[in-house]
Amino acid sequence: MAVTTFEILDTTKDVTTTRTLLHESIPLTGTIVSGTYGAFRSEGNIKNYTHGQFQSVYDYPYLSSSANHIFDIAIGYDESSTLSGTTNTTQQAKKINMYNQFSQVLLGYTGSNNDAKKFELDLTLDATDGFVMKEAVFVTLSRLITKDQIKKGSVSVTLGTGSWADPFSDNAGRGRKTLTDASASDTGGTANTLGGDYGLLYELGAPNLVRGLVFYQAGILALSTSSWTAPSAGSTKGETGLEFQRYDTDASSKKTVAQVFTGSAITGACDTIRHRIQNISFNNTTEINSTIYFCRVPHNTYNYSSNPTYLSSSTIRVKSVNTDTPVSYITTIGLYSSSNELLAVAKLSEPLKKDPNNELTLRVRLDY
């Protein structure tokens, strides 16, 4: 039924806006990424496409309606990479296209020829030799989990750099590398490009070794293959010659990172990378814009109710004599347009006593 008694809001005093950043911790463990929902390379939560350009990872077998898309994996390299044009270059065009697509969207173009910029493992994008990342693994995180953006300084990626059989701690002394963007924050440690802010993923314990990039607004990780080719900080045992992929016991099936990038299809390379992801974690950010309505209830009004139970034989139940204090109990606040349309409803978790001895300000926040 309609309400006919309203209190007008003064938009200059009773309405204000605010912005809140909400963060959620998102841990993506390697068990979801590989091996939980079936045998490796045929898991039900891994979706491959006939175009073969990337692979999707779900948190549950993707044929189920309750499955959520978590992220995609792709690999690519620039056409100036040493991998380009080598023999045994499976899907080379697609791999170059993938690299270019990410770079043109995230970094943009440069020069009079509008060449797509190349990813660099620093914050300058000045094409300095030694920092250009010509081969990359791209992990594109779903908006479902990144929400508005990844929180700067919260990213941690742990990759297995050991043997194929024991990627996270093999007895050759290789273990795992944890990459973090700990140097990034809202006040520094990032650079801004066409694709938004990006930060550097340093190897944990090695402040000078950058192993990848994180694009915060786009929710994309661009990981360098150096995680699997360069030695860990302080380690005497390098990853040179790492058996990056070895699907069976046949020694001839052993492949290095470069061999996987050139000799495997993108889908196969993604399988291998999934096998070597132990953990990805970050905090996402949801930007909540709110309008706050201060519903001021004066002391001398709204102390009576039109609730049918309020009266018994026309007598107000909460009073015995006319000098008793009238009282009502608020449970609901309705917010209306100027034409009396109910636009929003707010409910109190418990009734709020209203009598002439108190004046209330009910703060109703609507989030958008």
Add this chain to the structure above:
Amino acid sequence: MAFLDNSGDIILDAVLTEAGRRKMAQGNFEIDRFALGDDEIDYSLYNKNHASGSAYYDLELLQTPVFEAFTQINAGINYGLLPFENTDLLYLPVAKVNELAGTTSLLSNIARQGPLFYVIDTSGDTGALNRISKKLNDNSPVVQFLEGTTDGLNFILIEAGLDTGTDQTPNGTKADRDNYLVANNLIDTSFSVYYDNRFFGTVRGPARASAFTNAGASDGFQGNIYLKRSKPISNAGLGIENYSAASISAISNEIYWNSSETDQDFSVINGPRSVVTAVALTVKTGLSAEYSLYGRTSQTLFNATVDYIDTTVYVVGNRSQAQVQLPIRIIKLS
């Protein structure tokens, strides 16, 4: 729709209604006012005799669980809090349907509920009106119906006032009317009628020339109700989908207690009376598929085969907020 967690701090759970989301999509979402409600509260649980004293009177009320907010506009606030500033009020008006039969020409036009108010759909066919009205008149007891036309004579009579009871204070004298109603500005000047616009076209209410008194000979009834078309209320936030509103006049209810106690012959309010109003509904012409969509068809009633639609009409006083809900059955011969 669950209850809100009331084990800790008081929280507010707010949602946009369907209308709010539609306005948001249209780009004209603008909140301008607010209202307060207490629909969950059962004030009969207020225990003025609690052994532990006045601090415990409202113990049960304060423990009332509150539902989550929901998005349907018709479930927002059904009964709002009232802004009366006078803290001395002990009585508030109620509205009641007057179904008293009488011998005067006025009272013979009062529609009576049994248990519904019947409104005849003739779709402009006078013959049909005659045929079905005969069935209703032949029924035992006679069903006093509304004609459903723009010129029908019958109406539903609604009275408002303080229904305090026989031999109670205040009583139905003019002095108590002045002291308890007029002095406290509790006399309604109009009523809002909320009706389903899929079934009803117009509403008629009393013209200003109408009167309702027992100032006739031997304290007998004196007065008449003249019906006129009501004014639509254009910006009413009705709270119910498909409902429209119209404003009808309130006529001073001057039935007073007197030594011959004729007041109870004409009035259902037992105490100071404030106003009276009348509602006559006009059925939309051409209702056909509506009977199978929203009602029932080929039913046997009053020894006839009929189609009918049940609906509710709400009548609310503009000052007192006293309201009455009228269960209506629109009926036609199949």
